[in-house]
Amino acid sequence: MKEITAVIRMNMVNKTKEALAEAGVPAFFALEAQGRGKGLINSALLQGAAKGYEEAAELLGEKGRLYPKRVFTVVVEDTQVEDVVTTIMEVNRTGKPGDGKIFVAPVFDSVRVRTGERGAKSID
Numbered sequence: 001m002k003e004i005t006a007v008i009r010m011n012m013v014n015k016t017k018e019a020l021a022e023a024g025v026p027a028f029f030a031l032e033a034q035g036r037g038k039g040l041i042n043s044a045l046l047q048g049a050a051k052g053y054e055e056a057a058e059l060l061g062e063k064g065r066l067y068p069k070r071v072f073t074v075v076v077e078d079t080q081v082e083d084v085v086t087t088i089m090e091v092n093r094t095g096k097p098g099d100g101k102i103f104v105a106p107v108f109d110s111v112r113v114r115t116g117e118r119g120a121k122s123i124d
Helices: 010-021 042-048 054-064 076-090
Strands: 002-009 029-035 067-076 101-106
Touching: 002 010, 002 076, 010 067, 010 076, 029 101, 076 101
Parallel strands: none
Antiparallel strands: 002 067, 002 101, 029 067
């Protein structure tokens, strides 16, 4: 099993939900988050702003702010990983910075609390 975590734009939530359902993955978690990528950020300005230098904060302007994002998490069988990743990418790719990131991590076990089922049975 693998855990797929995708950080996407807020305005892509409904399209992503629909695409995952169409891909046969109707169960997932979605969390609100804030963040930003590293692009176009001058680390010296960030350090200066953190130290309280007003000039650095002014030069940083909007580039230093955190942007609202949505984090989708889904656990799937290994055979579904590429389909899910491809689906998320196709729906969320605009070609502009801020399209998001996808992380894939191993899941060693899972347990359905209600029944005690483990592994693949717990995520079916």
